[in-house]
Each structure stands twice: as C-alpha cells, then as structure tokens.
Amino acid sequence: MLGTVLLTFAAITVLHAAFSTYEHLSHLKAMGRPEGSLPIDIIVEALFALICGTLGASLNAPPLKEISWAAEMRKRNIDEMDSRLGFASFVNRGRNLFSGPSSQTKLK
Amino acid sequence: MSLSHSALEKLATFRVNNTRASQETFQNASTVLKSFKRLGDDGWAVLEQLFLASVDVGRLDVADECLRQLGKQFPHSPRVDVLTGIRMEATESPDVVLEYYAQLLDADSANAAIWKRKISVLRRTGKIEKAVEELLQLLDTFYTDVEGWLELADIYTSCNQYIPALQALSHVLLLAAQNPFYQLQFAETAYTAGDIPLALKAFLVAVEMSERDLSDKSPPVGISVRAWLGVKLCSRRLLLNSSPSASNTPVPKNLHLIEELATERVLGVYSSKNSASRAPEGRDVVVGWVGDR
Numbered sequence: 448m449l450g451t452v453l454l455t456f457a458a459i460t461v462l463h464a465a466f467s468t469y470e471h472l473s474h475l476k477a478m479g480r481p482e483g484s485l486p487i488d489i490i491v492e493a494l495f496a497l498i499c500g501t502l503g504a505s506l507n508a509p510p511l512k513e514i515s516w517a518a519e520m521r522k523r524n525i526d527e528m529d530s531r532l533g534f535a536s537f538v539n540r541g542r543n544l545f546s547g548p549s550s551q552t553k554l555k
Numbered sequence: 556m557s558l559s560h561s562a563l564e565k566l567a568t569f570r571v572n573n574t575r576a577s578q579e580t581f582q583n584a585s586t587v588l589k590s591f592k593r594l595g596d597d598g599w600a601v602l603e604q605l606f607l608a609s610v611d612v613g614r615l616d617v618a619d620e621c622l623r624q625l626g627k628q629f630p631h632s633p634r635v636d637v638l639t640g641i642r643m644e645a646t647e648s649p650d651v652v653l654e655y656y657a658q659l660l661d662a663d664s665a666n667a668a669i670w671k672r673k674i675s676v677l678r679r680t681g682k683i684e685k686a687v688e689e690l691l692q693l694l695d696t697f698y699t700d701v702e703g704w705l706e707l708a709d710i711y712t713s714c715n716q717y718i719p720a721l722q723a724l725s726h727v728l729l730l731a732a733q734n735p736f737y738q739l740q741f742a743e744t745a746y747t748a749g750d751i752p753l754a755l756k757a758f759l760v761a762v763e764m765s766e767r768d769l770s771d772k773s774p775p776v777g778i779s780v781r782a783w784l785g786v787k788l789c790s791r792r793l794l795l796n797s798s799p800s801a802s803n804t805p806v807p808k809n810l811h812l813i814e815e816l817a818t819e820r821v822l823g824v825y826s827s828k829n830s831a832s833r834a835p836e837g838r839d840v841v842v843g844w845v846g847d848r
Contacts (some may be wrong), residue, residue, distance in 0.1 A: 457683065515768040519737055521777050527572045528736040532607075533671040534706045536679045538647055542613030545578060 450506030457500030464493040557731075563594070565593035566601055580604055588620060599787075600630065606638055610645050618642060633659075637668045644672070649680045659848035667697055674706070683710065694726075701730050708744070717748035718801075735764040739778055742785055752804040755789035758782050760811075772824035787845060818845045 467489050475483045511517075569580060571636065584605040591598035606621035622635075622642055629635050636659055636667040643652050656673045660666060670693050677686035687710055695704050704727045713721035724741045731794055742757035761782040764773065775783055790813050793806055800806075805815060821843060825838040 516733060517735075517765055517768040520765060523572060523736070525739075525778065527574045527742070528734070529709075530573045530575045531702050531706050531709070532573055532575060532715055533668065533702050534675040534678070535825065536606075536675055537610045537641055538679060539611070541577065541611045542645075545581075545612040545614075 449516065450503045450508075453499050453503030454507060455503075457503055460492060464489050466497060467492070471491045508526035563597070563601070566604060567597070567663065570604060572601060575611070577608040580608035581612050581617075582613065584608065585617065587837065588617070588624075593636070599625065603634075603638065607641070610641060612698070615642075615645060618645075633663070633666055633668070637672060640669065640672050640813070649676055652676055659718065667693065667700070672704070683714065686710065697728075698754060699730055701727055704730070708740070712744065712747075717744055720744050721748060733762050733764060737777060738764060739782055739785075742782070746789065747784065748797070748801075750801045751789050751792055751798045752800040752806050753802045755793065755807065755813075756804055758785035758789060759807075762786060774826065775820055776824075778826050780821070783817050783820045787814065787821055790814040790817060821845055 468485060471485065471489065563614055566580065566584055568574070569576060573713035581767070584601055587594070587598070587601050589607055591602055594601060600624055604619050607617050609615070609617040609621065619642070622638055625635050625638065640652065640655060640659075643655060653673065653676060656669050656676070660668045660673070663669075670689070674686050674689050674693065677689065679682075687707070687845065690703060690707050690710070694700065694707065697703065704723050708723035708727065710719045711717070711723060721741065721744055724737065724744060728741060730841050738757055738761040742754050745751075745757055764781060765777065765779045772823065790810055794814060796812055821841060823842045825835050
C-alpha cells in the first residue's frame, strides 16, 4: 500500500512540475524573453518525483519467482515427465470409470 | 459461460508440461465447445486438448463434436488426421486402424505422429516385437525424439530386459542432459539390473541435479526424497557385500560417510518437527529400515 501511495504522489508531483514549467515558459514568452532557464525549484520537484516514483514502483512489485532450473524441476512430477503422449493408449479403463451412469450397462 | 482465466491458465500449463490429467481437463474445458471462437488461436489448442481428454474419459459424443469443429476449420491437416485416427482407435478394431495408418504413411512416409500412433496400437495389441522394430526405425530417422527413447526403455523394462533399457535411457540422458527425472529413472533401472555402483553414481547425480540451488539445510522434497532413498539403499548394499559392476563403475571412496549422510537426509524428511503435531505417515517404517544394519 505504501508503494501505491508513493507512486500516486510521484505521479501528481510530476504533473505539477510539468504544469509549472508550462506556466513559467508561457510567462517568459509573454514577457518577451523566451530563452530563459527554468527555476531551480521545478527541477528539484521533478527529481524528487523521480525518486519517489522509483521507490513506489519497487515496493509495488509482485513477489519474486524462482528462476533456477532446479526450482522449475521441483515443480514438475514424474507423471508429467514420463507421459509419452505421442504413444499414449486411449483404449483403457477410463471409458468404464468416468463416463457416468447413463452409459453403464445394467446387470440383470 | 466462458472459461475463466484460471481454467485457461491451468489448461495452458497442462499443454506445456505434457500432463495427462484427463478428468480435470475434461471438467475445466467442457464449456469451451460453445465459446472457443472467442479464445482466438488458443481456442483450437484447447479444443484438441478437450478432444484427447474426452476420448480418455469415454465421452465420445464430446470428442466427436470437437473433431467435427477441428475438421471444419483445418480441412487437410495431418494433425487432424492423427486425431481422427485416435478417435477410430477408441471404437474400431485394431486392423481397421492399422490399415488407416498404413494408408496415411503411404502418402507421407515421414509423418512421425502417425508412426507413433501405429507403434502404440501395435504395442497395445500385443505385437511387441513388431512395435520394437518399428520404434527402432523411427528412432533411426528421428534421433532427437526423447519420447521415443523413453517408450523404448519402457517396452524393454516391461519385458524385464534391463540392459537394453539402460542403453535406451543413456540416449535420453544425452538428449535431455539436465533433467533429474530421467537420471532417477536411469538409476532405478541400473539398480534393478544389478549394477549397484552405477546405480549409486546415478542416484548421486540425481540428488545433485535436484538440490543444486538450495543453500539451506531444509529437508528434501519431491524426487530428492526418492533419490536419497536410492543412495541409502545402494550404499548399504555395497557396504554389506561388494557387488561387481557390469559397467566397471568405480565405487566411491567414503561409502560410510555417504551412507550416514543419506540416512540423515531421509530421516529429515520423516522427522516429526516438519509436520504440525503428529509424525508423518510411514515414519516408523522408515526409521526401522534405515536403522537396520
């Protein structure tokens, strides 16, 4: 939750800095000095928003997953590795076990 | 009702891992028949999965509907031919099915999927020698087919011919080098064949492969347990009476230490500190077995 809060705060701050820049530049243009530099506090605000946003995104990240090959192998089981589906026989007891009562023959 | 996101994810995992959980697939995917067009490209893969699962489970009505839809979308596809063959296997006699496959192989003699189905029918109807002959021909043509080598090893093991099974499994180890499951299968086959030093070496390799990235001393899980049990079994037998190795594998030097370590690891799995309050099942049996010298 702290991550989301920081991230939203950083987004708002960036937008605020952007709007301030726009206002400042239009102010300079109105005064006839379009080449002036930005005031230092807008730059500081933008950098602060960057740091907050980075912190918020890192805290917001989903939990880390294992990527080693051995960790992947721990998730599998022998039935999957030995399934040999290309050679699988589809004539087995499954039709008698699973198909349900309607297709079972009744004993007389 | 369309498929939920988690059901689709589970079906995708089944496709990637080659799982054959037919009952679960059938339950998850049975609603896909009405809504597969919405799933895009994945919809056809799920339809094929549902077809295979319903043939396995015995619901041939669902299977026929899937096959009809797939045939309509992909008219002359060899993959749909394989599925048609599978559907025929479920109801027709083996001779009819073999004739159908022979006809398809005449048209395209390198169709590996149809060849595999033919070998499967031959094995199922008891013509094992013919099946092995065809399988060896298939593996000559497609050497890198891990499934084929595993099937060959399985056929040999079912006929109690463990040395040819070991040879087939050694090809599997070449092709799928870092897979602890195949290493474990090789180790267990070597043990059954009587070559205990080779089995011990292979069990130790399996243990190393599956526990390579663990830094803590947590008890083994999954196939590590089976591999550690194998190490204990082999080392105890070698300590009691040294058996000759048909493959001239040398016996490791510190056999006592290996056996002690294996005992410790196995007992760690069945320790009562792991589970909440009661001891795990089988603990008495295991403790009696490992303590018995």
